[in-house]
Amino acid sequence: MSGTTARRRGRPPRAESADTRDRILTAAREEFSERGYEKTSVRGIAKSAGVDSALVHHYFGTKEQIFEAAIAVAFAPALDAPNAVADGPLEGVGERLTRFVFGVWDNPTTRAPLLAILRSAVNNETAAAVFRRLVATQLLRRVAAQVDLPDAELRAELAAAQIVGTAMMRYVIKLEPLASADLEQIITRVAPVVQRHLTQP
């Protein structure tokens, strides 16, 4: 995409444009996570990033495309091919998936895209479709592909349901004692359930 940019006259040079893209994505994550998909506007993202709306459209396209780009970064370490989270040995996949997702949720800086997609997907069909593409098609199908059991995809989805449900109760609903529990204690309890969903005959 920076190739396209470089060909246009008057556009910022390559390095600066990467900076601008990052600034727009950061602003987008903040806006989407605070307001949800529906109430966020491209104009609002542009304003918060200190750029013109046209530049946001130029780099990313529609609001849906901006949303997907802003969210995808959270899943990138598990989507790059090949990677240890999705493609490692089946034994231990429960712990790797659980650690990966809670690692992102537990860090206030990386939490924004997950909050954004969760808040948005439950209220908006376009955002739900992005969730399905990123989480289901890209991440879960990849895990399921290694599971040599009937209903591998259903298994992967029920495993994801335990992780997403726990993250929602802990970080969004803030149910106690879950919200204040030690992260290792949660991983110790959740990882075997994820493993069981995926691999128990």
Place this chain on the structure above:
Amino acid sequence: MSGTTARRRGRPPRAESADTRDRILTAAREEFSERGYEKTSVRGIAKSAGVDSALVHHYFGTKEQIFEAAIAVAFAPALDAPNAVADGPLEGVGERLTRFVFGVWDNPTTRAPLLAILRSAVNNETAAAVFRRLVATQLLRRVAAQVDLPDAELRAELAAAQIVGTAMMRYVIKLEPLASADLEQIITRVAPVVQRHLTQP
């Protein structure tokens, strides 16, 4: 509350007022489930129920109180004391809880209050507080009280996370194959996990 009503002049008689209350609660569930907590107004609920806003306030109080009353009905069968869902034998509690919650979710008519609380609680702190009161304090604490193991409350919350996460993926995000899977197949896979969270030493 109908006692209070009956004492007031010009208010509808007892039977009619029970009808009106039901109509207001049904309208409230529809409004909250479609729009979420923030975008729903007492005026909108009143309009949809065909009554005056003042009457809604008279019967239920604030928007938060209307929300809680509208949602509570979904949990009533598990909150009435004593009942088979929460107070039956510990063996089989996983299946009872799972069947109860999915029974409510899987029925399009009883799904509205659950959609309302899920959509609202992830985006609004007042709605999240209602979720915590109804689900955590009233239902989960009661289940946890019977579990004679350390971290009984944390266990109950992780069990609830599996159920809520699965319901969200199936009914809200509509992830396939989970969304179209046979309900019995889901219960067969989820119930043992709920039981395990609650009772495995």
